[in-house]
Amino acid sequence: MVKYKLQIERSLCIGCGNCTFACPEYWEMAEDGFSHLKGSIKVGDNEEREVEDPGCNREAEEQCPVSCIHVFEIE
Ligand code: SF4
Numbered sequence: 001m002v003k004y005k006l007q008i009e010r011s012l013c014i015g016c017g018n019c020t021f022a023c024p025e026y027w028e029m030a031e032d033g034f035s036h037l038k039g040s041i042k043v044g045d046n047e048e049r050e051v052e053d054p055g056c057n058r059e060a061e062e063q064c065p066v067s068c069i070h071v072f073e074i075e
Pocket of ligand 1: 013
């Protein structure tokens with residue numbers, strides 16, 4: 001079954017907020033002014049989580065001006 005990995009390269013985030021408007025179910029602004037992926041784990045400087053349905057995360061990925069949100073298909 002196809003699953004999806006969501007990832008943010010947090011060191012690249014400029015804190016514009018686009019992802020939180022496009023996909024508030026998954027994205028919120030953290031206290032440091034940059035985006036946080038809800039329910040994620042930290043992997044180095046990144047945050048990641050797996051989901052069965054990417055849902056609005058495709059919109060978040062498309063609307064991020066610095067392309068630091070990624071939606072990968074995994075097995
Ligand atoms: S859209 Fe991209 S740059 Fe803007 S807050 Fe979200 S992750 Fe950061």
